[in-house]
Amino acid sequence: MADQKPFPLNAWYAAAWCHEIRHELAARTICGKDVVLYRKSTGEVAALEDACWHRLLPLSLGRLQGDEVVCGYHGLVFNADGRCTYMPAQKTINPSACVRAFPAAEKHRLVWLWPGDPALADPALIPDFHWNDGTEWVGEGGTFYSLQCDYRLVIDNLMDLTHETYVHAGSIGDEAITSAPFEVTHTGRTATVTRWMIDIEPPPFWKKQLGREGHVDRWQLIYFQAPSTVVGDVGVALTGTGAPKGDRSQGVNGAFLAAITPESETSCHYFWNFVRTFRRDDEQLTRDIQRAHVNDGKGVYDQDHAVLEAQQKALLRHPRLPFYNLNIDAGALWARRLIDGMLAREGAPRPPRVEAAE
Amino acid sequence: MPAAPDWRRARIAATQDLTPDIRLLAVEPEGAFVAPTPGSHIQVGVQVEERADTRSYSVVDAGRDGLYRIAVKRLPTSRGGSRYMWSLAAGARLTVSAPANHFELALGRSHYTLVAGGIGITPIRSMALALAEAGADLRLIYAARTRADLAFADELSTLLGERLQLVVSEEGERIDLDATVATMPACGELYLCGPIGLIEAGKRVWAKAGRPAASLRFETFGSSGRYATLPFTVRIPRLGLEIPVPENRTMLDAMEDAGVAMIHDCRRGECGLCAVHILDAAGPVDHRDVFFSDEEKAANAKLCTCVSRLPGGVLTIDTADRAA
Incomplete structure (x- = not known):
């Protein structure tokens, strides 16, 4: 690829220490990708693209509402899969409205993130x-x-x-x-x-x-x-x-x-x-x-x-x-x-x- | 604003007629190949009469051989894009964008039900291939008017076996959405692509079953309605305009051509920006968008001009071209 960066994307990278990710929004940039991390009430870590689908405001500037992220600008809500579940001032939701969800896994006291093709994100490949x-x-x-x-x-x-x-x-x-x-x-x-x-x-x-x-x-x-x-x-x-x-x-x-x-x-x-x-x-x-x-x-x-x-x-x-x-x-x-x-x-x-x- | 598409030159590597009116085109782009993800589409530069325009076509597979395969249905009442696409033979030159995805397939779910109506099979096929390869629990329900219209049916049948259900409306069969949803596991996801009636019915059944809205994924091509695609007339009393909308133009395009200032973004009936007030309609309004709710559509107060139409007659509207 012409614009390939000097790091592979199809790999697990440490994004945080497990203890750093709590039920609150934490921003990280991993391989040039802005990511917002948080721990769901189930204990699992969610990792979403840190840019609202609507106007790209970092979602990390918003807040958590249960296990969903509320954008701090116009209140769009995204679930832990990155799908929009609320849009202001309309009865429906644009079917294509979503932000990217990154595969994330916890192992060896670290949170690992896979910035590349999610289809290839095999947890067995964690270092x-x-x-x-x-x-x-x-x-x-x-x-x-x-x-x-x-x-x-x-x-x-x-x-x-x-x-x-x-x-x-x-x-x-x-x-x-x-x-x-x-x-x-x-x-x-x-x-x-x-x-x-x-x-x-x-x-x-x-x-x-x-x-x-x-x-x-x-x-x-x-x-x-x-x-x-x-x-x-x-x-x-x-x-x-x-x-x-x-x-x-x-x-x-x-x-x-x-x-x-x-x-x-x-x-x-x-x-x-x-x-x-x-x-x-x-x-x-x-x-x-x-x-x-x-x-x-x-x-x-x-x-x-x-x-x-x-x-x-x-x-x-x-x-x-x-x-x-x-x-x-x-x-x-x-x-x-x-x-x-x-x-x-x-x-x-x-x-x-x-x-x-x- | 959405990112400008990354246009590149391409050629038709091969064509194959899948049904009497669905043709598979294998498009070989120049330069670096961006692989399409399941559910994605490419845009194609088309010539309609003397005008350059763009159309979006879903990619039907993962393009592992460096080709974008799209399937184009020839529509007698189309806006002219399909006629242009059908004029392309192997070797023909064209311009295409890199793939984009408005209908993404999420991986790792416990169950998938895919439902395709007619040419809606195109993105669903790429999903079925990816899910089958990943060993996912999936089921595909694929409906068309006649058996001969079921593009890809044989190969999907070989791939999916019992997991494929074909529905032929001419033989009196109908997709039973209630039963389909009722038999899905609680964590299952439903992916739906087809005419607007199918999408609306799917949304209703899904909501009635108390399923989480975010687990119903759908895409419509904005090109199908409940009524035939016919020419009609838009009347805008405040502006003193009477604008003919030919069968191969959208109402939005016709209004812009006539000099009416309009705002719009998605052009596929999702964002609602191009909606205008309906003052009077000579017949039923053919709402082809997914922006308005069922109730809003029934109220007929507004329509999305990028996709919705009137099946003939006069539609009287008001636009935003006023002080307040």
Whole structure:
């Protein structure tokens, strides 16, 4: 398609944390589509196009009446399927009056929205994000709404953790990351970067979490699911205790979680969490870890935030595309290849045609 | 205002006569192909006598091969669009819009009953194909005047088997809407396309059964009424005008041609903007819109000029062309 955007539409994208969607109207822009979300009295989440059929006023400026949305301009009412159920000053309702209803589903503590062809919206395609369920792994994350960068820049960032050495020096950064070999593998929908740093001095954050002296084996197993979720299984264990072979009992294990949702071509919503399997009942630790990530500009994700937005500005000022890639970008490039594949399938020009004998 | 249609050049890839007066046209557009969703239509630029005009035709399938298939009924009393469409042979050039949808099919419902009357089968066919493919619980009731008029009947029968009910009025059969609605599950949706009488009856039965109004979906082409399409005369005493409305023109077009200032939007009898006051009618007013309620139509105080007519004679009206 000539006007195809750089994000697939036939995919589930995180639109909100479940707890954010209550029986009230909440506006989001997902893949360039303005959406109004609310929770029905049945508990299900409804997602409608955020523009009245009549005069396009955002429905999110209106109000809920039961499980229906009343436009704040002329009072047209739309049900959770997007169908108009009331029009002022007439006895009938235009049969074609409706706003688009988007498939929405809740899983892994997030509300997922499908901005593309509803016929293809299979809930089984929701990314595996079970680390966020709050059961086996614990942690409290957040969202950078309207992060001012192309969602793919966040994926690049997470798929190559050598940046930790420079962006996050003093916490999780370490020279060892830049010298350890890594392996990149992929399937039709996933890409994985595997990096083991054997027998190293642990960086400050991990040294503190481990609470034990000595060298460690550190791992970063980064798992991308197209189009835009990334899960990084990370941790350290005392060297020689068998972590590379699968025994992590003498270590501490965390996972960074990222569901990245395009808002526009140059902005995105970044749903993040950092979860762990150690000291799971330690709520103070949960708060500390959250603050280590986002803390009024001083957390590690605040550091990424600044870099990503500056990078997007630079991209717009220097349209020298494509930018150059290095060996370290292999994971990001596989991720982008998978996204490009989805885009190609969506934007496929008309299928080859057999002249039918009609 | 509705978005301006995205016009593109196209050619007729093939034609096929489905019935003595329904012809299938496969239209191949140039440029990027926008796939039609079930219930959608394309607009086609037509030549009627010396005038360029547009007509809307429902797309009958998902166009997976990059073609828009439309089925056009040749109407002796039409406004001239069908005559033009029937003049097009394979290879002919024409102009079409990208698909738009005023009759959207919602997915994931527990049951669907589709009812088509006559050429109303066109959007219903695209819905039946999509629902059958999705494995939905559906039933299709399809009525026509004679058995020979039932376009697509054989293939629909193969596809749907027992789920298809054909109704031939010439053989004394009628769609039993009461029974149809009564046998639908509570959460079922009814999709209805056909002449205005069928739509009105459907709305009445639906309301009487206490079903939620939003679960009845319908589309009418604004081209069929209770009476024959005949020329008539519009008289506007205040403006001193007497305007002939030929059988192939709408009252709205004829009035605009005569210089009467009119506002309008949908041009298919939905929005009510083109309605005028009736002062006197020489015969029954043929209300073909879905804007007015049954009661309003019976009161005959106003009519929608884009679709409604008089079956001959003189219709005396007043327009908005006055100070207050």
